[in-house]
Amino acid sequence: MMKRIFLFCFIAISLLGFGQTLSSQLSDNTLVLGEQGEFKINVSNVTGLDVQAAPKNEILPFHFEILSDSIQRTPNLYTRTIKFQIFEEGKFKIPPIEIKAGDKILTTIPYEVEVINTAKKGEQINDIMNNKDVELGWQDYWSLYKFYIWIALVVIAIIVLIWMLVKWGRAKKSSPTVKTNLTLQELEKLRDKKYIENNDFRSFYIELIDITRNFLSGQYGFPAKELLTDDLLDYMKRQNKISEANEKILTEVFERGDLAKFAKVIPSHTEMEADFNNIKEFVKRSYKDIEFENLRKHV
Known part of the structure; x- marks a missing residue:
């Protein structure tokens, strides 16, 4: 009887100690329009196991504009970090995401992200800093307009040359x-x-x-x-x-x-x-x- 109790405890401890653990984290449930958010998935105890999930940049729904989708792998930990933005107001859901670790399928919990627009209707948007007057020297103007100046000089030279040829031709004929x-x-x-x-x-x-x-x-x-x-x-x-x-x-x-x-x-x-x-x-x-x-x- 004591042997059976000992065997049961050993199996339970082994499962608790070596089973894969899935966790997910959303940086914030409320984001400002265009603000960057972060969604992270961690799977621990993956030693020697193949971890599979949705392809890169396709793990989140349509309205999520993915900025980066990176995967980090250590001998015992799988981490996937997705940075995103949303450019529409409203509430958007992140459905449960399946992660396959070996033969085991793990599922994240669903999330909901609310996107708000902090700018009020009719509000005037001002620059963060006032415009500054920059004094330009002749070298600055030359750098800006030298191409057009050269074109103008070439055109003037061509006009003068044509005028001289016509005048010379007329003078020669007359x-x-x-x-x-x-x-x-x-x-x-x-x-x-x-x-x-x-x-x-x-x-x-x-x-x-x-x-x-x-x-x-x-x-x-x-x-x-x-x-x-x-x-x-x-x-x-x-x-x-x-x-x-x-x-x-x-x-x-x-x-x-x-x-x-x-x-x-x-x-x-x-x-x-x-x-x-x-x-x-x-x-x-x-x-x-x-x-x-x-x-x-x-x-």
Whole structure:
């Protein structure tokens, strides 16, 4: 009989001494909206046993925003710590959670968490600290805006470069030498038409005078295309931009050309050849008139 009593006591002590013990703890049953809470599960006496529970970050219900889910294991203790937040007002339940230790299933007690909003309706939320004025030096401004400053400088440089190229191109196209060369080319094209050889004096003088008028308009700025012959010759003399020798040549060519266009005179081959050569030489010498005019302006 005494042996049986001793055996029963030994078995009871063994169960009490070596059985797994489950405990759980909630940091607070009432949390402020967004406040961090902590839920901890401990299983003791797990030596050599495999402990299984819900997967990481999935042990708490939907409304619990899990911040961290860590497991610590020692030879005799299993600890799982879950830190969480809730961003809705109300009461939220943590149901019983099953933990399997070896072949034994343990269950935690249920919890209820109440989440409150301490801010009153219509309450103005102020900053914890007043705004401070920070004085910035030029280095601070440079660090902040240097990218935009460089872009602005590049854009300005591109605009200046384009403006200079356009101005240079226009100046090159409008230079006296360019106008002279273009007019000489037009005169050579006129010669190639052989109006003089064919005695087509009317066509010859029409084109010769048109070329000369265009040259006077572009090279000297005269309204040569709009004025009649007498008005143009009078205007040319009053402007005093052309030498007297050149004025004389132009007067003879324009007057003979007008008469030839209306068949009032019939110029000879020699006269047409002379008028052509005189206009050609006038065009070649025109840059000297331009240089003299520019010199006179700067005196």
